[in-house]
Amino acid sequence: MIGTISEMLSHAFIQRALLVGILISLCAALLGVSLVLKRYSMIGDGLSHVGFGILTVATAFGATSPLYIAIPCVTIAAIVLLKIGNNSKIKSDSAIALISSSALAIGVAVTSLTTGMNTDVCNFMFGSILAMSKSDVVLSIIVSIIVAALFIIYYRKLFVVTFDEEFAKASGLKAKRYTSIIAVLTALIIVVGMRMMGVMLISSIIIFPALTSMRIFKSFKKVVISSAIVSIVSFLIGIYLSYIYNISTGAMIVIVNLVLFILFSIIDKIIHD
Numbered sequence: 001m002i003g004t005i006s007e008m009l010s011h012a013f014i015q016r017a018l019l020v021g022i023l024i025s026l027c028a029a030l031l032g033v034s035l036v037l038k039r040y041s042m043i044g045d046g047l048s049h050v051g052f053g054i055l056t057v058a059t060a061f062g063a064t065s066p067l068y069i070a071i072p073c074v075t076i077a078a079i080v081l082l083k084i085g086n087n088s089k090i091k092s093d094s095a096i097a098l099i100s101s102s103a104l105a106i107g108v109a110v111t112s113l114t115t116g117m118n119t120d121v122c123n124f125m126f127g128s129i130l131a132m133s134k135s136d137v138v139l140s141i142i143v144s145i146i147v148a149a150l151f152i153i154y155y156r157k158l159f160v161v162t163f164d165e166e167f168a169k170a171s172g173l174k175a176k177r178y179t180s181i182i183a184v185l186t187a188l189i190i191v192v193g194m195r196m197m198g199v200m201l202i203s204s205i206i207i208f209p210a211l212t213s214m215r216i217f218k219s220f221k222k223v224v225i226s227s228a229i230v231s232i233v234s235f236l237i238g239i240y241l242s243y244i245y246n247i248s249t250g251a252m253i254v255i256v257n258l259v260l261f262i263l264f265s266i267i268d269k270i271i272h273d
Helices: 002-009 012-037 043-060 066-084 092-113 119-126 134-153 157-165 163-170 176-196 203-216 220-245 249-272
Strands: none
Touching: 002 012, 002 220, 012 043, 012 134, 012 157, 012 176, 012 203, 012 220, 043 066, 043 092, 043 119, 043 157, 043 176, 043 203, 043 220, 066 092, 066 134, 066 176, 119 176, 134 176, 157 163, 157 176, 157 220, 163 176, 203 220, 220 249
16 A cells, blocks of 8 residues: 555656645535535536536637636626525526536537537546646646635634524625625636536535534534545545546545445434434
8 A cells, every 4th residue: 555655656647636636625625514504515516517618618719728717707607696596586506507507508519519529528527637737736726725715714704604694694794795705715616626526526525525524513613624634535545546446536536425424424323322
């Protein structure tokens, strides 16, 4: 095992993947707690579909760095989703389905008419963290640091908004502003995380660690800390197993998350029985 790890770390692309993967896993877990508690779990899935549509269209038109185009577009989509979700005529789940399915359809249609299902499109769909370019790595690191820093800075306000939005409004806190911050930070992580997990699996690293931690821990702070640890551990085990067995990294990370969720659920049942 030690020999295999040493062999892995001797490759520059593995070193880049570990750095980016740990940062993205950490940020996704931090945001996931608020999203799950606010019942916005599927916003990650919706934004990933939007991201796929934008990335494939940008790639089809020859963009050299499609992530730089996708970030502002998906951020705008996150804000639009919240605005539509607050509309009494269209509920949030319907808004997510409406925008995500439309963006995905446009991406598939443009791909079919132009480049077809090439390597870049497949990487967006299924993820390929080991194939990230240096510019993607730099962008992912910068975005992850910004997301983590903003989460820490606004931690107390996000805590209040997550648990009781009405109380937050009554106490003078601009709840909608901080809900928008959560959505925007999620959009940023979704876009850079798609390179790691792909559109099909990116929402899992947002949802799984939070749900897993909630099996045992009940306080917001403990759930946040546990989610961060679970997410990073799942990533490290996942990338190790994918290297050994030559299986998709994203798929292995999700499988490890699933195993930990089952394990925590068993522990929870033993504790409370």
